[in-house]
Amino acid sequence: MLPMNKDPALAPFGAITRFMPAPALLVLAVTAILFGVFSERWLADLSNPVRVGVLFVWLFVAIVWGAIAAVHHAEHLADHLGEPYGTLILTLSVQSIEVMTLAVVMLSGFANPTLARDTIFSVVMIVLNGLLGLSLLLGGWRFHEQEYNLRGVNAYLSLILMLSVFVLLLPDFIDSSSDPSFTRAQEGFVILMCLGLYGLFLVVQTHRHRSYFVIQNAGAQPAATTSGAVRLIAVEAISLLVYLGLVIFLVRKLALVLNHALEVLHAPIALGALVVAILVLAPEGVSAIRAALRNDLQHAVNVLLGSVLATLALTTTAILIIGLLHHTPVLLGLEGTQQPLLVLTLLLSAITFANGVTNILQGAIHLMLFCGFLMLIFWP
Numbered sequence: 001m002l003p004m005n006k007d008p009a010l011a012p013f014g015a016i017t018r019f020m021p022a023p024a025l026l027v028l029a030v031t032a033i034l035f036g037v038f039s040e041r042w043l044a045d046l047s048n049p050v051r052v053g054v055l056f057v058w059l060f061v062a063i064v065w066g067a068i069a070a071v072h073h074a075e076h077l078a079d080h081l082g083e084p085y086g087t088l089i090l091t092l093s094v095q096s097i098e099v100m101t102l103a104v105v106m107l108s109g110f111a112n113p114t115l116a117r118d119t120i121f122s123v124v125m126i127v128l129n130g131l132l133g134l135s136l137l138l139g140g141w142r143f144h145e146q147e148y149n150l151r152g153v154n155a156y157l158s159l160i161l162m163l164s165v166f167v168l169l170l171p172d173f174i175d176s177s178s179d180p181s182f183t184r185a186q187e188g189f190v191i192l193m194c195l196g197l198y199g200l201f202l203v204v205q206t207h208r209h210r211s212y213f214v215i216q217n218a219g220a221q222p223a224a225t226t227s228g229a230v231r232l233i234a235v236e237a238i239s240l241l242v243y244l245g246l247v248i249f250l251v252r253k254l255a256l257v258l259n260h261a262l263e264v265l266h267a268p269i270a271l272g273a274l275v276v277a278i279l280v281l282a283p284e285g286v287s288a289i290r291a292a293l294r295n296d297l298q299h300a301v302n303v304l305l306g307s308v309l310a311t312l313a314l315t316t317t318a319i320l321i322i323g324l325l326h327h328t329p330v331l332l333g334l335e336g337t338q339q340p341l342l343v344l345t346l347l348l349s350a351i352t353f354a355n356g357v358t359n360i361l362q363g364a365i366h367l368m369l370f371c372g373f374l375m376l377i378f379w380p
Contacts, residue, residue, distance in 0.1 A: 093240060094281070121334060134363065149215055172333035
C-alpha cells in the first residue's frame with residue numbers, strides 16, 4: 001500500500017485525518033458525557049423544532065467526525081496487516097454502526113417497517129453511484145485511467161447482484177405474502193443464505209484467493225510479526241474500538257431525534273433512510289476517495305463494494321433477526337421507481353467493471369444516476 005498523505009492532491013483529505021483523531025476524541029467524549037448526564041432532560045420534550053434541529057446537527061456532526069476519525073486507525077491497521085484485512089476491518093466496523101442505528105430506530109418510536117429496506121437501498125445507491133462515481137471521476141481526472149483486479153470485482157459483483165435481487169426485488173413477487181415481505185420460513189432461509197454466502201466470501205477474500213483483492217502483481221502485504229509492530233497494531237485496534245464505542249453510544253441518542261422527526265414532523269421515510277446511510281458511509285467514503293486520489297483504485301473498490309456486500313448480507317440478516325425476535329414487521333421489497341433504479345445501477349456497475357480499467361466518463365455516468373436518485377426523493 002502506498003504511503004498516505006504524501007501527495008499534494010491529497011492535502012485536504014490528509015489534513016482532515018491528521019487533525020481529526022485527538023480533537024474528535026475530545027468532542028466525542030464531551031458529547032457522550034453531556035448526553036449521558038442530560039439526555040433524559042434534553043430528549044424528554046422535542047416539541048420545539050429549534051431544539052430538535054440543534055440536537056440533530058450536534059449529534060450528526062459529532063458522530064460523522066468520530067466515524068471518519070476511526071478511518072485513521074483502520075487505515076493504519078491496513079498498513080500493518082495488508083489488504084484485504086485492513087479493508088475488512090473498516091467494513092465490519094462501519095457495519096456495526098449501521099446495524100446499531102437501524103436497531104434503535106426500529107425498536108423505538110412508531111412502527112416503521114420500510115426504514116431498513118429504504119436504508120439498504122440508499123446504501124446501494126450512495127455507494128455504487130455517488131461514492132463510486134466520485135472516486136472514478138476524481139481518479140480519472142487525475143490519472144486518465146485506473147486499474148483494478150477484475151477477478152476480485154467479479155466476486156463482489158456476483159454476490160451483490162444475487163443478494164440485491166433476492167433481498168430487494170424478490171419479495172414483491174411472492175404469492176404467499178400480502179405485502180412486499182418474506183414469510184417467517186422464508187426469512188429464516190434468507191438469514192442462513194446471507195450468513196453462509198458472506199462467510200464463504202470471507203474465506204475466499206482472506207485465504208483461498210486473497211490475490212484477487214490486491215492489484216495484479218502487487219501481492220498482499222505480510223502481516224507484521226515484530227513485537228513493536230504487534231504493539232502498534234494493538235494500540236490502533238484499541239483506539240478504533242474506543243471511537244466505535246463512543247459513536248454507537250451517540251447513535252442511540254441520534255436515533256431518538258430521528259424517530260421524532262419521522263413520526264411527529266412527518267419527514268419522508270426515504271429522507272430518514274438517506275440520513276442513516278450518509279451517517280454510516282461517511283468514513284468509507286473518505287477512505288475510498290483518498291485511495292482513488294493516490295491512484296490506489298483497488299483499495300477504493302474493496303472499500304465500496306465491500307460496504308455494499310456487507311450491508312446486503314449482514315444488515316439484512318440483523319434486521320430480519322430483530323424483526324423475528326421482537327415481532328416487528330420488516331418489508332424488504334422495493335416499490336415504484338426504486339425498482340428500475342436498482343436494476344439500472346446493477347447493470348451499469350457490471351458494465352463499468354467489465355475490463356479492468358476505469359475512466360472519467362464512467363464516474364460521470366454513475367454520479368448522474370445518483371443525482372437522479374436524490375431528485376426522486378425530494379420530487380417523487
